[in-house]
Amino acid sequence: MTDGTNTPEAPSRRGRGRPARTEAAAGPGARERILHAAREQFAERGYDKTTMRGIARAAGVDAALVHHYFGTKDEVFAAAVEVSFEPALALAAIFGDTPPPGGPAGAPPDLEGVGERLARFYLGVWENPASRAPLLAIVRSALTNEAAAAVFRDFVLNSLLARVAERLAVPDPRLRAELAAAQMIGVTILRYVIRAEPLASADPEEVVRLVAPALQHHLTGENPAGG
């Protein structure tokens, strides 16, 4: 990616005359440092008040490098969302490592117990204090800022829920994937944002046990009325 020499100074979009720290000058891991800084900035300041310049400063790079790697603030936000949700990890935890139907191996995903695995994986991410703060910031931004909502919507739809839906064997798989997501988003809101009791203090495994049947129904169509 670099021959170790300084590449020519990248054009600064703000023209403030500071020395640009370009890809080479920023050193290895600059992209990861920027993403880490972006998560922290979005978490601390919210979407509106986070700036490309502020992210660059926190990452110790020039703002031009942030533009170079990510383009716009929306795109940095999208990348921070994607890192936070780790979709590949989520899909493997929920469906196992089998590819979706029609993929190269063609093995159908294991849908037995999928509701329980989804609930356990999702709550595990939220129970981890290191991931909870940035996730909370992302959720709050998406709920109050139109641009952040659009990024969240496009990410959720195109990246995660679409990939969940293609593994389901029900009519309207995308709608059903969204209803399962709605159950978990609502649990997130009541447990971690509003902190409604007794849900806020309930043992995570108790919550898994109680929501798993609802998720299983959404994802597989198994009849929850017991009939």
Next chain:
Amino acid sequence: MTDGTNTPEAPSRRGRGRPARTEAAAGPGARERILHAAREQFAERGYDKTTMRGIARAAGVDAALVHHYFGTKDEVFAAAVEVSFEPALALAAIFGDTPPPGGPAGAPPDLEGVGERLARFYLGVWENPASRAPLLAIVRSALTNEAAAAVFRDFVLNSLLARVAERLAVPDPRLRAELAAAQMIGVTILRYVIRAEPLASADPEEVVRLVAPALQHHLTGENPAGG
């Protein structure tokens, strides 16, 4: 409530010297006008930027009268939440008009189809454009402001979910009422706030049909795994 004469001027807490419009001077329906104005102010400006003075101005009364009727901004907010959710109406629509077990009549509430009735009532409120805007403002405030979250939590817990829970015949009725609420709050977020497709454009009755079994499970414990 009034003999038609002007009562003595109420003390203005800000002392700006404007003529106080007290209970009598404000005329009939002042309390309802204040609540209406409060809903509009919270909807347009959000919780943080809404002031008692701004509510009073919009309602055409003195700020002292808003204090007189409601106390603090939190209490105006709580009253606006209560009006928006109309808990008595909600309970009657979901459970019928029978009182809770142990009440004077003692008839058990009808739990057959309760999930479907809850989904239909809740979506009906949100599908109504007149109620959607203030509800959205309340939800956004509760998600981003700690004081508003506390009001929402105390209202939801003490007023609505507790009354739902006492009509259920399952272990952990309060926790289960919260999980049903979580399902509907998540649907609200994805359909009306994030506007995720296909959920955002789905026919309301289709959404009712799909979420009802999950709600029925939460509220009655009927086995959603079909076993």
